[in-house]
Amino acid sequence: xxxxxxxxxxxxxxxxxxxxxxxxxxxxxxxxxxxxxxxxxxxxxxxxxxxxxxxxxxxxxxxxxxxxxxxxxxxxxxxxxxxxxxxxxxxxxxxxxxxxxxxxxxxxxxxxxxxxxxxxxxxxxxxxxxxxxxxxxxxxxxxxxxxxxxxxxxxxxxxxxxxxxxxxxxxxxxxxxxxxxxxxxxxxxxxxxxxxxxxxxxxxxxxxxxxxxxxxxxxxxxxxxxxxxxxxxxxxxxxxxxxxxxxxxxxxxxxxxxxxxxxxxxxxxxxxxxxxxxxxxxxxxxxxxxxxxxxxxxxxxxxxxxxxxxxxxxxxxxxxxxxxxxxxxxxxxxxxxxxxxxxxxxxxxxxxxxxxxxxxxxxxxxxxxxxxxx
Numbered sequence: 001x002x003x004x005x006x007x008x009x010x011x012x013x014x015x016x017x018x019x020x021x022x023x024x025x026x027x028x029x030x031x032x033x034x035x036x037x038x039x040x041x042x043x044x045x046x047x048x049x050x051x052x053x054x055x056x057x058x059x060x061x062x063x064x065x066x067x068x069x070x071x072x073x074x075x076x077x078x079x080x081x082x083x084x085x086x087x088x089x090x091x092x093x094x095x096x097x098x099x100x101x102x103x104x105x106x107x108x109x110x111x112x113x114x115x116x117x118x119x120x121x122x123x124x125x126x127x128x129x130x131x132x133x134x135x136x137x138x139x140x141x142x143x144x145x146x147x148x149x150x151x152x153x154x155x156x157x158x159x160x161x162x163x164x165x166x167x168x169x170x171x172x173x174x175x176x177x178x179x180x181x182x183x184x185x186x187x188x189x190x191x192x193x194x195x196x197x198x199x200x201x202x203x204x205x206x207x208x209x210x211x212x213x214x215x216x217x218x219x220x221x222x223x224x225x226x227x228x229x230x231x232x233x234x235x236x237x238x239x240x241x242x243x244x245x246x247x248x249x250x251x252x253x254x255x256x257x258x259x260x261x262x263x264x265x266x267x268x269x270x271x272x273x274x275x276x277x278x279x280x281x282x283x284x285x286x287x288x289x290x291x292x293x294x295x296x297x298x299x300x301x302x303x304x305x306x307x308x309x310x311x312x313x314x315x316x317x318x319x320x321x322x323x324x325x326x327x328x329x330x331x332x333x334x335x336x337x338x339x340x341x342x343x344x345x346x347x348x349x350x351x352x353x354x355x356x357x358x359x360x361x362x363x364x365x366x367x368x369x370x371x372x373x374x
Contacts, residue, residue, distance in 0.1 A: 001106075003032045013034070030045060091116075091123065111135045165254075185261065186221075204236065207219050213327075222253050257276055260278040262278045280315040
């Protein structure tokens, strides 16, 4: 049984399901996932789009549905008796389910660790108690967990297998109506409804300012799986901008853009691996942000900055996420010069920090090892 509660979890989970099936074609895999996991051969009980809530306020509004999902999954534990439960990120839900799996006598493997080193360190006690094996994907996580008594293995980062441009710039531009000789700014506002409503307007207003300054600039938006295309098109039309909508994997957009405006999350690390300079933008409900800033124990929230161990790309959070301020920074990073070259030099180190490809295959091996021992 595998549980991934959001789009980024499906990204990693799809590769994991594929590798598990390659190692053991007879495996029966079921649970919560998305299109990629289903394509790999997993039976979906729920799709990730049904559980993709962001922030305390939003989760509270969906509690009855979340409880019904938890109850059904608990029933599946006893009805189908899986040989292992694999949890992918999504800690608010998954750590509660880990307790239920442990009670049912099912081994628990966690792939894509909760960011407890950044916030909620009290959750380490839950992990130590209810998780049999933690599979880490960031270079500092294994030492963090082992030092706190958790059975942890570093399997490398699955993005090292996934982030690569599939098409040349000429082909990408031709397919999306983009001029190949003019600079492109990529917009990556995320997939959740709240991200679209709060972050995309800031990106579009910034784009308006950039286009007023340079009429030759082009814009393209990476349409994440599950995102409301109609709503996004309405917002773009209201802004009076021409923005190409890019569907499917966004790695071509990341690689062929001059600059990226990115909502905080996995996309910042994907963009970092692609090597394209970016600006991180994050906004959420005021109460969620107020509580979150008091829980977070790290200086930056961008995953690419956390992996680098320092701020290598700028972050504009909540009240600081003002189009005028982002516009000024964007101008600096679009121009050829020392600031742009310095950012690109730091991003070039990200691949070395993350290590070799093959994370999903190594994770699948660790999971099968747990199955065999069970």
